[in-house]
Amino acid sequence: MESASVDDHAAYIRSIVSLPTTSERVPLALALCRVTVAVVHSPVDLPLFPNSQMDGFAVRSSDLATGGTSLPIVGEVAARPGTPPPLEPGTTVRIMTGAVIPDGADAIVPVEDTTTVGDTVTIHRHRAVGEYVRERGSDVRTGEELLPAGLRLASRHLAVLAAAGLDSVDVRTRVRVAVITTGAELVVPGAPVELGQVYDSNAVALDAAVRASGGEVIFAAHNNNDDVSVLGAVMLDAADRADIILTSGGISMGDYEVVRDFLVTRDGRVGHIAMQPGGPQATGSIDGVPIIGFPGNPVSTQISFEVFVAPLLREAAGLPPARRSTRVLTSDVRSIAGKRQFLRGRTVEGGRVEMVAGPGSHLVASLAASDVLIDVPEGTTELKAGDTVETIEL
C-alpha cells in the first residue's frame, strides 16, 4: 500500500467491505428514505372497485341514445361503505366522486353537464360507455409490480403502499457503523481544554456524515490509551455490533500510533496514499468486520470518509453518488507532484469555483465554508484561472 493511488485504495476498500444484504420490516411511518429489498407486488386491484371520477349522475349510456334525455333521479350514492342498489333502466342516481358505480350503470354525467328540476335531471348529450368511470384495476392489478426492488422510498411510494392496504414494507437494514476516534489530545466539545488539548470534531463529523450517507452509527467510542490491548477490546466490542468500523487518528509515522500498532499485529495494511489531505490510510479487519483507518487531522478524516466510505454507504442506502461537475477556476492553483489533491472550493458567480484557504488538513473552518472539493489529478502541478477542474459536491 506504499503510496498507492486513491483509485487503487478505494478499490481495495470496496473489495474488503461487504455491505449487509439483510432486511427488516418497518411500518410506513418509518420507511421514508429506506430502500426496498424486493419487488412489492400489489395485493389488490387499484382502484378496488369501479367508482365515479366526478360528482354527477350515474347512467346507462344506452338510455341517452339521443341528446336532451330526461331521467328520474331515484337515489344517491355517496363515497361510503356499502353496496348501492342496481340502476334500473330509464333511471339515474346522483353519485359523488369516489362512490361505487351501481350495477347496470356504465357512465357518469358530471353535474355541470345537467339541469335538474325537482326529481328529474336533463342530460344534454349522449355519453360514451365508461365515461368518467374509474375501472377496477385500471391503475394496477393484483399481483402486478407496485414498486421495484432497490428503490429509495419517497412519499409517493409510501402512498401507493398505503393505497394498496399495506401498512409496512421490507427494507434493507441500514449499514451499522462503529466510529472510534483516537488521540490523547482530544476533549469532548463543551468541556474545558488546557494547552495541548483540542476538541474532538471527528466523532461529530463522522456520525453526521454516516447518517447523511444513509447509514447509522451504532457504536461510538473515544480511545485515548496507547495500550494496543485496550484498543483491541474496544474493537472487539464494535465488531460485535457493526458492519464496518471507522477509526480516526493513530496511523501515521509518529511514536504514539495505536491504531497502526493494533492493525500491524493483525495483518492490516498501514501505509501512504498519494493524496492530500489524507496521505496516511489504513485497513484491516477484526472478526470479519472491516476496519477503515483514517488519519486524525479533521479535514483528512472528513475527506477520507467522502472519498473512500461515503460512496459505499450511499450505494447501500440507494442514494445517488455525490454529484461531480466540471467548473472553471477563478484563480491559479498549485498542486503537489504525485499527489491527488482534494482542495476546498466555493461556488461563486457564474458557477465558477474559487479556492477556500490553503490545503492544510487542520483548516476545519475553511472546509465548513466550502461547498465542493476540487479534484486535482496526481499528475497536475499547476492550474490557471480559467482552467476547468472536476469538482465533487459536498
Next chain:
Amino acid sequence: MESASVDDHAAYIRSIVSLPTTSERVPLALALCRVTVAVVHSPVDLPLFPNSQMDGFAVRSSDLATGGTSLPIVGEVAARPGTPPPLEPGTTVRIMTGAVIPDGADAIVPVEDTTTVGDTVTIHRHRAVGEYVRERGSDVRTGEELLPAGLRLASRHLAVLAAAGLDSVDVRTRVRVAVITTGAELVVPGAPVELGQVYDSNAVALDAAVRASGGEVIFAAHNNNDDVSVLGAVMLDAADRADIILTSGGISMGDYEVVRDFLVTRDGRVGHIAMQPGGPQATGSIDGVPIIGFPGNPVSTQISFEVFVAPLLREAAGLPPARRSTRVLTSDVRSIAGKRQFLRGRTVEGGRVEMVAGPGSHLVASLAASDVLIDVPEGTTELKAGDTVETIEL
C-alpha cells in the same frame, strides 16, 4: 378564487402562511440538516495553539543558517495536554503532528528530511520561519464567523462547531404541521375493507412529504364525520399546536363536503383553480393558523402539496426548491384548454421524458412510478414528441 391560476393561488397561500421564526438550541448530534438562525461566531482561535503539521523536529530556524546542521535531541513533544519546556538555542526536540510548538521553536523539520544517529539529528537544509507550523488562529480567529445564518447544517458544519468546543447550536424550529384527512370512505392501511371503502393514502403521503420538505407532522387526525362542529373541534385542537393545517378531501361540489362547509362559515375561500389534477382548492384559518385544503383524490393531494406547500416548507428548512429542468417528450401529449396540467413523467434514455399513464387523479401507482411532473401551461393543448417541456423533479 373562481378558476384562479396556479400562480395566483400559490401567491395567495404564501401571503397567508407565515413561517415560524422561533429557534431552539439542539445538541450537535441532533442538528444535522437543521438550519442556523444566526451567524455563529467562533468562541476560540482555531487552531487553539501553534502546533506541528508534521511528525519531525522542532527547531529555531536561526540554528539552521547553513545546510547539514546537527543538533542534540533534548526531548520530545507528543500531541498531549501540557506545556512543553521552551526550546533552548542549539537544541531540538522530537515533535508529533498536532503537538504544541515549544516556546522558542519557529519551524518544524519533517522526519523524512533528517538523519538521526543516537541523540543527534542532522538536518539537511535551511528551513524558513513558520515552516510546517500551524499558527494559532490561522484557520479562524475568536469572534470571526464560523457559520452564516440560514445555513442547512451538514457534517462539515457540525465538525467546525465541535472543533471550536461548541456542543449545541441554535436552529430554526421545524415548521409544525397538522394533517387532517377527511372522507367517510377511508380506512387505515392494514385493516379489512368492504365495498365502497378505500385505504387512506393521504395521511401517509402528507406525513412523509412534510418530513421530506423539512417540516414535522405534530398532529394527525382522520375526520369521517359530516358534522361541521366535530371537524371544528379537531381543527381547534390542531391550531393549538401547529403552524399550518393541511386537510385532504371535503372541498369539492358534492353533497358531503365537510371541510368546505367548515371553511365557508369562517370566511375561508373554497373554489376552483385552473389546474389538473387538483382543481378544487381551499384556504382559511382558525385562531390565526392557516388552513390549506387539498382535494381528496390521492394524486390531487400529493401534487397540490408539491405545488403549493412544499416550496414554503423547503424554504423554511433551508432546502433548495425542487429542481426544474427542460426535457424532450418521447410522445405526443394532449392537455385541457385553460388548465395547467401536472402530468406524471418518467425519465428515459437520453434524459427524455415519457408520460406515465393518463391524467387521472386516482392513479397512485402511476404517480409512484414517475420521477418528474411535466408542467404543461394553461394555454397549451397539444404537445408533440420531440417538443421540450418543463419538468419538476419529484
